[in-house]
Amino acid sequence: MRSPIPVVLAGYGSVGRAFVSLLCEKSETLRSRYGLDLWLRAILKSDGGFISDSRNELESFRGRLGRGPAGARLWRPGLTLKLLLPTAKPGVLVECTSSDIRTGEPGLGHIRSALKAGWHVVTASKGPLVVDLNGLRQLARKKHLSLKYGAATAAALPTLDVGVYSLAGAEILSVEGILNGTTNYILTRMQHGAGYEEALREAREKGIAERNPTLDVEGWDTAVKLLLIANSVLGLNLTLRDIQVEGITRLPTRKAVAAREEGKALKLIGRISKSGLRYKAEVAPSILDRSHPLFGVDGASKGITFATDTMGTVTVTGGKSDPRGAAAALLKDIINIFAVSSN
Amino acid sequence: MRSPIPVVLAGYGSVGRAFVSLLCEKSETLRSRYGLDLWLRAILKSDGGFISDSRNELESFRGRLGRGPAGARLWRPGLTLKLLLPTAKPGVLVECTSSDIRTGEPGLGHIRSALKAGWHVVTASKGPLVVDLNGLRQLARKKHLSLKYGAATAAALPTLDVGVYSLAGAEILSVEGILNGTTNYILTRMQHGAGYEEALREAREKGIAERNPTLDVEGWDTAVKLLLIANSVLGLNLTLRDIQVEGITRLPTRKAVAAREEGKALKLIGRISKSGLRYKAEVAPSILDRSHPLFGVDGASKGITFATDTMGTVTVTGGKSDPRGAAAALLKDIINIFAVSSN
Numbered sequence: 001m002r003s004p005i006p007v008v009l010a011g012y013g014s015v016g017r018a019f020v021s022l023l024c025e026k027s028e029t030l031r032s033r034y035g036l037d038l039w040l041r042a043i044l045k046s047d048g049g050f051i052s053d054s055r056n057e058l059e060s061f062r063g064r065l066g067r068g069p070a071g072a073r074l075w076r077p078g079l080t081l082k083l084l085l086p087t088a089k090p091g092v093l094v095e096c097t098s099s100d101i102r103t104g105e106p107g108l109g110h111i112r113s114a115l116k117a118g119w120h121v122v123t124a125s126k127g128p129l130v131v132d133l134n135g136l137r138q139l140a141r142k143k144h145l146s147l148k149y150g151a152a153t154a155a156a157l158p159t160l161d162v163g164v165y166s167l168a169g170a171e172i173l174s175v176e177g178i179l180n181g182t183t184n185y186i187l188t189r190m191q192h193g194a195g196y197e198e199a200l201r202e203a204r205e206k207g208i209a210e211r212n213p214t215l216d217v218e219g220w221d222t223a224v225k226l227l228l229i230a231n232s233v234l235g236l237n238l239t240l241r242d243i244q245v246e247g248i249t250r251l252p253t254r255k256a257v258a259a260r261e262e263g264k265a266l267k268l269i270g271r272i273s274k275s276g277l278r279y280k281a282e283v284a285p286s287i288l289d290r291s292h293p294l295f296g297v298d299g300a301s302k303g304i305t306f307a308t309d310t311m312g313t314v315t316v317t318g319g320k321s322d323p324r325g326a327a328a329a330l331l332k333d334i335i336n337i338f339a340v341s342s343n
Numbered sequence: 344m345r346s347p348i349p350v351v352l353a354g355y356g357s358v359g360r361a362f363v364s365l366l367c368e369k370s371e372t373l374r375s376r377y378g379l380d381l382w383l384r385a386i387l388k389s390d391g392g393f394i395s396d397s398r399n400e401l402e403s404f405r406g407r408l409g410r411g412p413a414g415a416r417l418w419r420p421g422l423t424l425k426l427l428l429p430t431a432k433p434g435v436l437v438e439c440t441s442s443d444i445r446t447g448e449p450g451l452g453h454i455r456s457a458l459k460a461g462w463h464v465v466t467a468s469k470g471p472l473v474v475d476l477n478g479l480r481q482l483a484r485k486k487h488l489s490l491k492y493g494a495a496t497a498a499a500l501p502t503l504d505v506g507v508y509s510l511a512g513a514e515i516l517s518v519e520g521i522l523n524g525t526t527n528y529i530l531t532r533m534q535h536g537a538g539y540e541e542a543l544r545e546a547r548e549k550g551i552a553e554r555n556p557t558l559d560v561e562g563w564d565t566a567v568k569l570l571l572i573a574n575s576v577l578g579l580n581l582t583l584r585d586i587q588v589e590g591i592t593r594l595p596t597r598k599a600v601a602a603r604e605e606g607k608a609l610k611l612i613g614r615i616s617k618s619g620l621r622y623k624a625e626v627a628p629s630i631l632d633r634s635h636p637l638f639g640v641d642g643a644s645k646g647i648t649f650a651t652d653t654m655g656t657v658t659v660t661g662g663k664s665d666p667r668g669a670a671a672a673l674l675k676d677i678i679n680i681f682a683v684s685s686n
């Protein structure tokens with residue numbers, strides 16, 4: 001068993017809370033299976049943070065720390081990551097703030113500060129990666145640190161693990177993904193005759209769609225994930241402007257129904273393909289034949305398929321995309337930073 | 344760029360030849376993308392080996408080295424791994440002999456000698472792993488070396504990568520896999536009315552089935568892969584005797600046809616499930632509903648699905664299972680030993 005690894009969590013929304021809960025639940029597994037002892041030192045919010053010097057104290061609240069007496073005792077108004085970093089032995093920053101997709105903040109500042117201070121980073125925030133993925137990766141490399149972001153690219157669906165690790169050495173000829181659960185749920189319902197508004201309302205009622213689903217239904221969430229996959233797996237240097245994006249808001253129900261009646265499926269596909277020597281990236285509603293590996297990925301499920309030169313086509317589907325799934329992806333990335341696989 | 348990494352290949356059958364060819368084809372990618380310079384020092388057969396002290400000489404034959412003049416110049420009768428190891432700087436042993444599944448030899452001796460001499464090992468041979476997986480893993484751990492065997496567990500289908508790496512930290516509740524292309528091809532044809540013998544003949548004609556398909560059709564190839572997955576991903580210590588195995592040789596065509604007519608599929612499934620605190624492992628023909636993640640895995644394709652506590656169900660399908668796919672899996676494992684992922 002190694003000495004305890006300090007963990008700081010930035011962002012205490014649904015994913016952050018699920019992460020704390022999971023850390024408590026999995027502490028025994030982490031120790032026995034991976035020889036890992038993670039110590040949650042602090043939880044940062046926008047106006048301060050909870051901090052504890054006792055082992056397992058923050059974890060023990062299982063994501064339910066509030067402003068009650070217990071929370072008040074641990075609460076430090078105005079505590080920020082920049083104030084905290086110089087005082088702590090380096091470990092892992094878990095970045096879960098809801099960061100702006102144009103500025104990347106506040107996550108971008110968090111990640112840069114943490115890497116500069118010698119901390120590994122795992123992030124569920126997409127904003128910082130959209131704004132400066134390659135800069136952050138360079139910084140991590142320079143400092144011999146890990147920056148992992150599986151939780152930002154379809155959570156528990158291992159898009160990057162499969163693309164980077166399982167397909168190492170293969171040339172990836174194309175990537176196609178159903179990367180957004182909300183739009184896939186809506187399209188699945190529309191194939192059975194529901195109107196767009198009706199299907200969206202259902203998705204909201206089931207907790208699949210967020211209150212403001214604009215980024216999802218207009219294709220931008222898919223585009224962001226596609227961008228991160230393209231730049232990580234294919235080593236490209238795309239920005240969002242390089243991706244042609246069409247969402248599902250203007251699709252008539254009859255088109256979805258017709259697809260199903262012809263034995264096909266209508267899906268919002270993020271796609272990277274090679275035309276000549278250049279890669280082309282786009283997000284667009286697409287008709288899939290029954291033989292397509294993503295044909296059967298229905299409802300709020302997701303999936304991705306890689307066509308390669310040497311390993312054939314490899315497809316991965318499923319993976320929970322709720323906060324618990326995202327938290328599990330963060331924990332998986334932490335484990336893989338420290339517990340180098342022995343097989 | 345690091346200094347060249349010596350590679351010794353044991354076994355020069357279809358997978359070994361494909362590996363040499365791939366090594367030649369991918370040398371530029373290995374250098375530029377992974378900073379890896381692999382140097383094929385020797386190719387061992389049962390009665391001797393080809394050896395070269397010149398860079399890129401063995402690779403340049405692209406798996407076509409024979410007993411012609413070029414081959415004769417490089418051929419050393421009686422050369423064995425044990426004779427070779429003490430004379431060479433440690434690197435990676437690529438084990439591709441067709442090893443006996445009961446004794447594990449000759450691969451078992453190769454892998455033990457290599458690990459003891461400080462060499463990493465990647466293997467496509469299943470025999471040594473069936474006989475002594477846990478012993479070999481312990482030896483590798485003790486020597487701080489890697490032992491990787493993705494090529495032995497469904498080749499380019501990343502069963503172990505997903506189970507061990509992408510699902511790290513999750514508890515795996517069950518595993519189901521279509522792990523053998525020959526039987527899946529036969530069953531797919533039988534669903535459309537072909538008799539067992541007719542479908543097997545077709546599979547042979549297409550180069551899918553081996554000349555002696557007994558281990559495939561009686562379920563033992565599936566059982567072996569399931570064993571390796573169970574012991575690696577779930578940390579079990581099963582032997583083949585712990586797996587209840589039923590093949591497809593006695594299935595009537597009408598059962599396969601009936602499954603299809605009811606909108607279902609008949610598959611040979613390797614399955615690990617938890618009953619109480621114990622895991623149960625079995626191989627048996629099984630009827631899958633349309634909603635099963637492996638329902639659409641037809642023909643010679645393979646797939647595996649993991650049900651977990653925190654990450655939902657993750658399914659991976661596809662991946663070439665021909666010699667080139669197996670060679671690509673060996674190369675992938677080598678890359679992942681040396682090029683620790685930077686993201």
